[in-house]
Amino acid sequence: MGKTLVIYKINITDMEKIDDALESLKTVKSGEYRDAKKEPIGFGIEILKAAFTVPEKDDKAVEILTKELNELELVEEAEMREMTLL
Numbered sequence: 001m002g003k004t005l006v007i008y009k010i011n012i013t014d015m016e017k018i019d020d021a022l023e024s025l026k027t028v029k030s031g032e033y034r035d036a037k038k039e040p041i042g043f044g045i046e047i048l049k050a051a052f053t054v055p056e057k058d059d060k061a062v063e064i065l066t067k068e069l070n071e072l073e074l075v076e077e078a079e080m081r082e083m084t085l086l
Helices: 015-027 061-070
Strands: 003-012 032-042 045-055 075-085
Touching (some): 003 015, 003 061, 015 032, 045 061, 061 075
Antiparallel strands (some): 003 045, 003 075, 032 045
């Protein structure tokens, strides 16, 4: 069974807690955390770009992962940007 790599753009609620938000991504249960990095977008504002893997055959896996990311306390919005098979 293969895996799907999903990359998210994540806006956080408080720029001062960006490191805490980065750590909270590692607690997600519905996908396997791979990597995340801060990406400046201007005027001192940063977003997080995060990569997770989910099972390829599970049709609802990406939807469930997106929902779980959006429910994290410091996440304002998690938007799926890219997806590819591994």
